[in-house]
Amino acid sequence: MTTPVLRVSHLRKQFGDFTAVEDVSFSIEPGEILGLLGPNGAGKTTTIHMLLGLITPTAGAIEMFGMELAAHREQILQQVNFSSTYISMPMALTVEENLWVVGRLYGLSDIHRRVDDIVKKLEMEEFRHKVTRKLSSGQMTRLTLAKALLTEPKILFLDEPTASLDPDIAHKIRALLKEERRSVGLSILYTSHNMREMEEMSDRIIFLQRGKIVAEGTARAIIARFGQADLEEVFLKLARER
Ligand SMILES: Nc1ncnc2c1ncn2[C@@H]1O[C@H](COP(=O)(O)OP(=O)(O)OP(=O)(O)O)[C@@H](O)[C@H]1O
Ligand SMILES: [Mg+2]
Incomplete structure (x- = not known):
């Protein structure tokens, strides 16, 4: 067992x-x-x-x-990692800067590659250079999910x-989570x-x-x-x- x-x-x-x-x-x-x-x-x-x-x-x-x-x-x-709507992140940083910070806090190697990867997976290219304060709530949700997946928990x-999340993105997120479960357990x-x-x-x-x-x-x-x-x-x- x-x-x-x-x-x-x-x-x-x-x-x-x-x-x-x-x-x-x-x-x-x-x-x-x-x-x-x-x-x-x-x-x-x-x-x-x-x-x-x-x-x-x-x-x-x-x-x-x-x-x-x-x-x-x-x-x-x-x-372990988590995501919730109540997470607070430095609002003056851009999306990718916030992800880099998380990478550094967790002592990850290859931070830039991992961030590029997760930004692509969660379709965040459009707002990766946006300041976090200016994100819509669905974009913010994706950022907190990216933060959670970045550390490969x-x-x-x-x-x-x-x-x-809108139905299209929600669908993609569910597929992504299932894929992570399948590929890395x-x-x-x-x-x-x-x-x-x-x-x-x-x-x-x-x-x-x-x-x-x-x-x-x-x-x-x-x-x-x-x-x-x-x-x-x-x-x-x-x-x-x-
Ligand atoms: N710090 C706290 N002090 C006092 N009561 C609290 C505290 N945190 C939560 N509670 C109470 O504990 C109960 C459970 O709250 P919790 O946030 O876990 O619910 P939930 O299942 O997540 O609900 P929701 O679906 O609304 O998110 C609620 O009655 C809430 O008011
Ligand atoms: Mg709750």
Whole structure:
């Protein structure tokens, strides 16, 4: 058996007396795409922030590549990257300058070649010389994805990666992520409120509600279990049962 790239056990996060994440356990295998689904406020972003070491869990364990996050933070985070709409980057730098900075921070070799590569893959040529402050939200999303893929991580945490993308670019991004998974065995944990995308992308889905896992499995298994026509129907059913 292979070691999971990520294993989370009994994870919990409290903010004062409010429990945002409660007793969450799951793992991700190499090359697996796991979709984290749930209504607004379900605890998806909080979970991802704990996995990135941005906030400390109240209880529970996080292991990546067989090592505990708390004890091997630097070594682990070197092989991890993420993208979210809330990332702040130096706004006065151009797109390519920002990517060069990321490359330097991660100590990458061959930075210029890698940046050229990712700019091409994500079709960012048109705005690579633009100042980051002037980007449209879809362009900004692509920049944060480029930043995440640039470091060739083993696991990628994507918080609503396609939220502001037009359908054409969103389609291309999904194809690119699947290709990265196929060619280098990239594992991905991601969130989305687009149910079709969830169905299409995820090998497995975890449905969070008020911080707890209420369903888990392939999209097809979850749909069958709840006796609905598609994932959107399951979502509506679960979300309205609050
Ligand atoms: N720093 C914080 N202090 C207090 N409460 C917080 C904090 N961060 C998050 N929460 C609360 O934890 C709950 C989960 O929030 P989280 O951002 O994880 O939800 P989410 O599933 O990502 O939702 P969305 O789909 O809206 O992005 C929410 O009720 C939120 O208000
Ligand atoms: Mg969120």
